Amino acid sequence: MAAQNFLLHVHVSTDLVRKMTLSSRPESVDDLKIMIKEKFKLDFDFSLSYEDPDFDGQLCSLVDIEELPQKAVVKAIRIESDDSSVASDDTIILPHAMTPERAERWNEFILSEGNATYVRTGKTLKFSRGCKAYPSDREVSVVAEALVTKHPCLKEPGSQTGWYGWKNSLKFKIGNYRTKLKVNFLPNYPRGEDTTSLEQLRLQIVDEVKMSDKNLVHITKLMQTTFALRRKEVVNDDLPVAEILERWPALKIICAEFHRITNMNLKNCFYAVLDRHSPHLHNLFRKKAALTGKVSEVLGQLFRIYDLQVRGLHFLMPEKDTASDDPDIDDIPLRLLSVGANSRDVTFFCPEKIAVVVEGNIVINVPIMAHACVMLFALIYALHLSYPKELSNTFDFIQKVLMGLEDGKLRPRVLSLKNDLLAME
Known part of the structure; x- marks a missing residue:
């Protein structure tokens, strides 16, 4: 039976990903490290993690070479040798970029890869469980600790951890930002529409409302289509209420507008x-x-x-x-x-x-x-x-x-x- 090749997608830094093909499974994890070092000419020590297909692509430390899938995404995580580092075992230190440009975050890298795939094939990005819009308390703690580790001048004097205040600050900042996004909800324009076309629909609404025999179904449909333009005017332009009601007379059908904003009856x-x-x-x-x-x-x-x-x-x-x-x-x-x-x-x-x-x-x-x-x-x-x-x-x-x-x-x-x-x- 012919030996099967192993195809690896190796992340050697935050902004550099290389492809590697092996004719057979390496004898050990250390042998695989040596192969990666020699092929990509790496001059630092690192550990290996791989995206486990059994757990929706969650990162898993590669300890046993038998766990390596035949087709895998492998990440080389730099091992810090600086004795002055105060990072704990729970802190994941991303490898340093090999270029002078600012290193991209992993989420930004995932999005850039997803956009490239979408352009080529039209497939949308499937998020793993690691991409969370609502981080847990421990995850915020890890970020705060990493911040103080990288920038010791930010360490809080008198604090047991040195970063507890930063943790609370990050939580409030995330919460405030999310609240602003909810309150200042600005949806995108419908596909194929722009400001000019939506303005024409707004004028149709004004004409429809003036009619003695109003077509409420048509008015509701037009109000739904022009919702994005209306929210932009209300939130960004800060117009007087009298002017808003003059431009959008059907806004007095307030229950429908409230449902568009909150999705509640x-x-x-x-x-x-x-x-x-x-x-x-x-x-x-x-x-x-x-x-x-x-x-x-x-x-x-x-x-x-x-x-x-x-x-x-x-x-x-x-x-x-x-x-x-x-x-x-x-x-x-x-x-x-x-x-x-x-x-x-x-x-x-x-x-x-x-x-x-x-x-x-x-x-x-x-x-x-x-x-x-x-x-x-x-x-x-x-x-x-x-x-x-x-x-x-x-x-x-x-x-x-x-x-x-x-x-x-x-x-x-x-x-x-x-x-x-x-x-x-």
Whole structure:
């Protein structure tokens, strides 16, 4: 039986990969090292690792030559001989580049190889488990340790490890960067479209909205196609709300826009969670009212109104009252205005209509307080606005507790309310 050749793809540095063919399996790992040294004229000591096909290409140290696949990707990892190195056994030191140019990271190398393959064959890149968008705590520790090892001047005095602060800094930096990418979501233009073509579709939307017999299906389709252009204008151009609504009149179909941004059904999610928490919110509101001496017969009427719990959030997390008898909406950034109600009467919670005001513009009128509240929340998302300072706790509760969006650190009052609700379930 004819001897089978061994085909190796040898990474001799971060930016240099060589091909090597062996007529037979080497006698030992040391023999393979000698062959690699002689063929590629390497003048440093190294260990060998290979991509194990049984574990989706994860790196595995080559200790037994019998483990070497017939066709393998092998990496020569330089062994540091500097006695002053403080690297631990857990730290993987990538081999030094053999060229003066800045060494590429392995991920960048994988991407460049994947792009080359895509150009040649059209095949997309298959990521191994080693390529993670969410690194573990240990992986961040390894990076922080390697940073201080390579640059000793960054070592933290008084720290047991010398890099613990850098580890936390990297975690926060990754988290902040990911949050910005989520909030400032800018999708690519649809294939075959550019700014000019999407602008023409935007003008079609304006014309469609002006028609008395509107084709809502066609408008929705055009809004979906022009989503990338709209997000670019909202996030990057920072246009006034009045101008955005003038350019995109169909943006008032706010639930559809919210779904495009978050992939969530706004009303279904909001009301489902609100219904689940309603009994607990009622109980908490009664306790809060009793402690502050505000219990009265009128509470019995208020609790029968469906959207009381949304209004009650403002009392559970006390914030500055922004109500006024005769508000001037010209300079109002964000507000819900009750129309046809007396604020001292119980009908305040059941007005004729609620006006949603954004930057002095009445965007939409709705009949129910809870619906107006969720519409304002969706408009803040769609128009890339900040929460009003005096109502930041209320909207933070809606966003992170009711809607489950961007589940991160909660404000103290919001966290307290969330814990109270969970304790009552």
